[in-house]
Amino acid sequence: MSALAPDPRFVSQAPGPGQRSPFLRRLAHASEPWLYSAPALILIVAVMLVPLVLGISYAFRDVRLLNPFSGGYVGLQHFHELARDKAFWGALKNTLWWTGASVFLQFFLGLFLALLLDKPFYGRGIAQALCFLPWAVPSFLSGLNWAWLFNPVVGPLPHWMVSLGLMSQPENILSDPTLAMWGPIIANVWWGIPFFAITLLAALQSIPRDLYEAAAIDGAGGVQRFFSITLPFLAPTIAITVLLRTVWISNFADLIVVMTSGGPANRTQIVASYIFTQAFKKLDFGYASAVALVLLVLLLAYSMLIVLLRQSLLKKG
Amino acid sequence: MRRKRLLPTALHRLAILAYIAFALFPLYWLLKVSVTPNDLLYSEGVRLWPSHMTLDHFAFVLKHSDFPRFFQNSLIVSGSTAAIVTALASTSGYALSRFEFRAKYLIVALMLLTQMFPLVMLVAPIFKMLTPLKLTNSLAGLTLVYVAFNVPFATFLMQSFFDGIPKDLEEAAMIDGATRFKAFRQIILPLTLPGIAATLGFVFTAAWSELLFSLMLISGNQSATFPVGLLSFVSKFSVDFGQMMAAGVLALIPACLFFLLIQRYLVQGLTAGAVKG
Numbered sequence: 001m002s003a004l005a006p007d008p009r010f011v012s013q014a015p016g017p018g019q020r021s022p023f024l025r026r027l028a029h030a031s032e033p034w035l036y037s038a039p040a041l042i043l044i045v046a047v048m049l050v051p052l053v054l055g056i057s058y059a060f061r062d063v064r065l066l067n068p069f070s071g072g073y074v075g076l077q078h079f080h081e082l083a084r085d086k087a088f089w090g091a092l093k094n095t096l097w098w099t100g101a102s103v104f105l106q107f108f109l110g111l112f113l114a115l116l117l118d119k120p121f122y123g124r125g126i127a128q129a130l131c132f133l134p135w136a137v138p139s140f141l142s143g144l145n146w147a148w149l150f151n152p153v154v155g156p157l158p159h160w161m162v163s164l165g166l167m168s169q170p171e172n173i174l175s176d177p178t179l180a181m182w183g184p185i186i187a188n189v190w191w192g193i194p195f196f197a198i199t200l201l202a203a204l205q206s207i208p209r210d211l212y213e214a215a216a217i218d219g220a221g222g223v224q225r226f227f228s229i230t231l232p233f234l235a236p237t238i239a240i241t242v243l244l245r246t247v248w249i250s251n252f253a254d255l256i257v258v259m260t261s262g263g264p265a266n267r268t269q270i271v272a273s274y275i276f277t278q279a280f281k282k283l284d285f286g287y288a289s290a291v292a293l294v295l296l297v298l299l300l301a302y303s304m305l306i307v308l309l310r311q312s313l314l315k316k317g
Numbered sequence: 318m319r320r321k322r323l324l325p326t327a328l329h330r331l332a333i334l335a336y337i338a339f340a341l342f343p344l345y346w347l348l349k350v351s352v353t354p355n356d357l358l359y360s361e362g363v364r365l366w367p368s369h370m371t372l373d374h375f376a377f378v379l380k381h382s383d384f385p386r387f388f389q390n391s392l393i394v395s396g397s398t399a400a401i402v403t404a405l406a407s408t409s410g411y412a413l414s415r416f417e418f419r420a421k422y423l424i425v426a427l428m429l430l431t432q433m434f435p436l437v438m439l440v441a442p443i444f445k446m447l448t449p450l451k452l453t454n455s456l457a458g459l460t461l462v463y464v465a466f467n468v469p470f471a472t473f474l475m476q477s478f479f480d481g482i483p484k485d486l487e488e489a490a491m492i493d494g495a496t497r498f499k500a501f502r503q504i505i506l507p508l509t510l511p512g513i514a515a516t517l518g519f520v521f522t523a524a525w526s527e528l529l530f531s532l533m534l535i536s537g538n539q540s541a542t543f544p545v546g547l548l549s550f551v552s553k554f555s556v557d558f559g560q561m562m563a564a565g566v567l568a569l570i571p572a573c574l575f576f577l578l579i580q581r582y583l584v585q586g587l588t589a590g591a592v593k594g
Contacts, residue, residue: 047465136576
């Protein structure tokens with residue numbers, strides 16, 4: 001230990017006998033946070049970052065699992081193919097529709113539910129647990145469950161729609177090309193409302209109650225109180241959750257893979273489920289990665305915005 | 318005055334009840350079909366409850382199918398994922414909560430990045446990477462992948478729990494001569510037990526629900542987890558609705574148990590991560 005040259009910068013406080021030199025102490029001090037976070041970081045790098053880079057390289061290579069001679073670089077060939085791929089352009093359009101409709105419905109119903117649960121009432125605890133229960137249902141089971149509900153053999157929904165006059169005979173909307181997308185969207189809304197409700201409820205409960213009392217004394221009505229107190233307080237939470245959730249839902253392929261696997265005729269295929277189908281069914285890893293790279297670039301611009309927003313909000317809070 | 322309040326109150330309760338009905342109806346229907354005898358399933362149509370019920374579907378699924386093994390495999394994968402992630406996240410969450418170091422924002426950015434990019438991108442490369450390591454079609458390989466996927470979120474969650482514990486506690490212990498790690502293990506960790514339980518619950522639920530990577534990495538019945546087994550059962554025996562839904566009810570049980578465990582922490586947990594569903 002004492003073999004280290006006595007750097008004048010480090011001997012300014014002379015080390016006592018038997019004490020470690022300040023340089024080593026500094027080193028130990030500086031490395032401490034790394035020791036605590038290293039195992040997690042190593043895993044993240046090995047299982048997420050390395051495959052990410054590998055995946056990006058696949059986008060420019062011919063990687064097909066069933067072809068042992070594949071693996072060579074093909075340049076931009078996948079992207080030329082992609083530009084002519086009607087299924088891909090359809091999937092891009094479907095992604096916007098799927099994400100927009102799901103986020104819109106989840107958010108407004110979730111906000112409504114949060115407002116309902118914000119008031120104290122008898123049995124609120126149990127009501128809250130029951131309302132949030134769909135969140136705990138595994139996504140594959142939500143998908144199957146709703147697919148069964150839409151199935152005219154065992155599900156009630158087609159029969160109810162006939163009695164309401166929405167349908168002439170009980171049919172499965174999941175096999176109707178014009179309606180099929182509503183199936184996964186409804187399942188997604190059912191499954192995702194609790195997420196918004198929970199987040200917004202937490203924000204609602206942090207609003208100081210005396211603000212409402214003061215406003216009521218000043219004669220503000222319920223609607224006025226909502227728009228001048230509740231909404232401004234919720235705004236940051238709403239902005240962040242909606243932005244993050246948009247990214248998450250646009251990547252969320254489980255329900256579609258389970259309920260329709262993109263069919264009928266690719267009418268419910270979103271980009272994420274298209275990537276999965278290319279990799280899982282066609283085993284064409286190169287093309288799947290090229291599609292994934294396009295999705296990544298589209299999401300990256302969006303994500304940068306969110307990271308900046310989060311940082312600035314954290315600093316403020 | 319009281320009269321005037323009655324109507325909004327009634328509407329409020331009615332809206333709550335309507336939402337509860339919407340939330341529970343699909344699960345109720347799952348349960349209903351799972352106890353409906355096959356002959357009544359078609360003859361009675363959309364009755365809300367069958368005229369008599371049976372547990373035959375459950376008996377078949379438990380005795381004559383591979384579901385008990387799928388269930389066991391899923392328990393092994395989800396349980397070990399939850400345990401490992403919680404251990405890793407408690408140290409990394411502690412680092413983010415207690416240390417000020419230059420690379421901290423880099424680590425936070427890295428962890429946020431992993432929550433942003435589409436995980437489906439990694440399906441193909443991870444499959445390629447795990448194949449030569451003999452980790453495809455293996456519960457260990459699936460666990461490894463799930464651990465890495467869940468560590469970032471769990472780290473943020475644990476960090477929020479550590480942030481709620483005053484720093485003075487371990488500083489006092491360190492003045493008394495304990496090393497930081499000893500203070501962390503003997504003073505701070507026991508105080509975060511509720512947070513540890515919540516993290517275990519969140520991660521278990523996430524691993525139990527994961528679909529795409531289990532489909533890609535696992536083939537064949539031997540190491541199939543519940544979603545893989547259920548989906549292959551559905552595509553093979555797609556007419557046996559009673560049995561499929563009985564299997565579905567079984568998949569629901571652990572998820573609901575863990576939900577009850579963590580639902581107190583939902584609000585805190587989801588606001589800490591604010592990313593994962």
